[in-house]
Amino acid sequence: MSAARLNSRRPGYPEAMEKRRRDMGHAAEEIEQLFADLWEVFPFSRGMRRSYRPEVDVYRTEGPPSLTVLVELPGVDPSQVKVVASPQALLIAGERQRPKDCGQYQQLEIEYGPFQRQVTLAEDVDPEQATATYERGFLTIKLPIAPEPAPAERISIVVTSSS
Known part of the structure; x- marks a missing residue:
């Protein structure tokens, strides 16, 4: 029997794997942000960026509880945005x-082009x-x-004999 099959039978294994996948998503997002920030550190490299980002x-509000995501999109036609x-x-x-x-550019600083942002949320929505x-x-x-979800309650069930 394979190690993966044995591990999948351990209590809590599926939940641990889901947490690991979610943590990997967070790590990937942090790496993406790190590289984006690195480009910002070197202003001479702005022209080398491939697209607008x-x-x-993201912030949490109460009453009712929600996450609000605010995206800076100046100059973007809202009908062309997919969420x-x-x-x-x-x-x-x-x-x-x-x-x-x-016309003819004399200075070129504004970034244009396709963009895609994935935001991993800290809470289920x-x-x-x-x-x-x-x-x-x-x-x-x-x-x-x-x-x-409502916490699972333990309910005692009385077993009776049918005879």
């Missing part, structure tokens, strides 16, 4: 188009109840915190 803030939510993650994708009649609004260059996504 919007900044994101996909799951209980543990949020994906925001779109493109910031370069204006057509720009209810994606069915999520809302998104775009105003003054900011996309605000509100994700209600998923209600916690």
Whole structure:
């Protein structure tokens, strides 16, 4: 019998593997952010970046409990933004188009192009109840915190004989 099959029978193993997958997602996001920050440290390399990368803030609010994701998207047509939510993650994708009649550039600092941001959420949310609004260059996504399942109660069941 394989080690994986033996491990899958241990109590708590599936939960531990799910936690490990979630931790790997967090690590991947941190590495992505590290490389993005590295490009910002060296301003001479800005022209080498491949595409626009919007900044994101995530914060928790109460009454009712929810996570709010604020995405900085100036110059982006909101009808061209795609938002996909799951209980543990949020994906925001779109493109910031370069204006057509720009003439001859003398300075080029603004980043354009396709973008995609994946945000790993610290708490499970209810994606069915999520809302998104775009105003003054900011996309605000509100994700209600998923209600916690009721704790399992132990109920004693009396066993009787049918004879």
